[in-house]
Amino acid sequence: MAAILEERGLDPAVVQANLERAAASCGVPFGKRTHTYNSRRANELGKWAELKGKRDAFDAAVFRAFFVEQKNIALEVVLREIAGAAGLDPEEAAEVLKKGTFRDAVVQDWDYSARCGIVAAPTYRMGTHRLVGAHPYERLAAFVEKAGCRKRSP
Template sequence: MRIDQLREEFDLRLRYSVFPLHPETPEQGQSLQELFGARMDVAAMLERLRSVAAELGLPFGARTHTYNSRRAQELGKWAEARGLGEPFHGAVYRAYFAEGRNIARPEELAAIAASVGLDGAEARQVLAEGRFAAAVDADWARARSLGVNAVPTLDCGGRRLVGFQPYEAFRRLAKG
């Protein structure tokens, strides 16, 4: 991944921040056609995403639905606090984008957490108690204040890079 390449080349500290991408999505999910159909060609959008993922060496499956990511964001903050944030984020990416799993469901998230060495039962408890809800709320507020509205958005010293860009654009951002 480009972030890994940047870490090898530059002394970077990475901080994951989350933002509310379609927070109105119900737990059972919503079809991509239902969400985007009136505004864009869903098949073309998916083909572009598939192409970018292939270029980056990332898995990307035949997605048909989007799911609410709020709980995954909360559990991601917990995983970060346990020192397993990056493996957890990677596993959530694969579950969502490659396997089409519903990351709004606590049982799915507990299984994902367990797959990276976290305690699945504790993961369910963390979600039930909302232990990291305030951390996600703070990230959402920060994203709103910065005007973040797309994934990925990288911020380096107040300069931004939005969307999947060529590696050279990431290098320019890191160099300042």
């Protein structure tokens, strides 16, 4: 992970500190990340969860597993556990993964992101302006203003 961030001109320590600060400011638990895991299969299940009306619960369970509990979200056993935590059927989740039901849809999403220059999540893009990573509200507000947006009158 550190090598990927450095390759993109990002300091891994700064990225980690930004994530920790953003999480703390929202009262969100956040563990010390030491590994990055391939999230493609979690993305596939996210599309499935959306069809089942459980996308928010699934995303929250993935967040907790990855960022708080440091679980390997590339493993089927972990993804089945996450599905169950989100109120989804773990056996059905395994079948969705086995069949690759949403594989092509995720590849299309990732291809589109690459064409847009998105290299990490979250990435905010407005016109030619782009902001990568977790940032406090003040930084996001400055980004929006720099992109030409103005506050509305109350």
